[in-house]
Amino acid sequence: MSEKKVSLLDGFKAFLMRGNVIDLAVAVVIGAAFSNVVNAVVKGIINPLVGAFGTQDLEKYSSCLRGPCVVDPDTGRMDGIEILWGSVLSAALSFLITGAVVYFLMVMPMAKYLARRAAAQAAKEGVQETMEVSELEVLKEIRDALVSRRDQP
Numbered sequence: 001m002s003e004k005k006v007s008l009l010d011g012f013k014a015f016l017m018r019g020n021v022i023d024l025a026v027a028v029v030i031g032a033a034f035s036n037v038v039n040a041v042v043k044g045i046i047n048p049l050v051g052a053f054g055t056q057d058l059e060k061y062s063s064c065l066r067g068p069c070v071v072d073p074d075t076g077r078m079d080g081i082e083i084l085w086g087s088v089l090s091a092a093l094s095f096l097i098t099g100a101v102v103y104f105l106m107v108m109p110m111a112k113y114l115a116r117r118a119a120a121q122a123a124k125e126g127v128q129e130t131m132e133v134s135e136l137e138v139l140k141e142i143r144d145a146l147v148s149r150r151d152q153p
Contacts, residue, residue: 034101038097041097041101042090042093042094046093058087058089059084059087059090061086062082063082063083064080064081064082064083065082065083066081067080067081
């Protein structure tokens with residue numbers, strides 16, 4: 001038994017030429033570009049809306065867990081333990097906005113389109129099935145008429 005050895009370069013080339021690798025690469029690039037759009041929406045719209053009730057920069061919201069949270073001017077170190085819950089809130093809002101935009105601008109319209117297409121296809125198949133049934137019925141009637149004619153003297 002002789003097995004043909006595939007060179008490393010040929011294997012890599014075959015891997016890259018698979019369709020799913022290209023699709024995945026396109027999805028990553030589109031996702032990165034989409035992320036920039038969502039970040040701009042959060043910084044340009046959501047943060048100012050939240051800023052109407054407090055600060056415009058959600059990252060500045062924090063609480064001090066222990067001790068006074070002040071920066072020592074000499075060392076530049078923070079005294080106390082600061083909890084940066086504003087960054088968590090900002091990330092959560094970005095996630096929700098991303099999910100909403102993906103759902104309302106991509107998933108929902110595509111689902112409606114696919115449902116309409118499936119309904120049209122089902123209606124088309126139903127019409128074809130009805131025609132096939134009616135043709136079958138006509139052929140049965142012809143057969144029955146021929147049989148009855150043959151049986152008559």
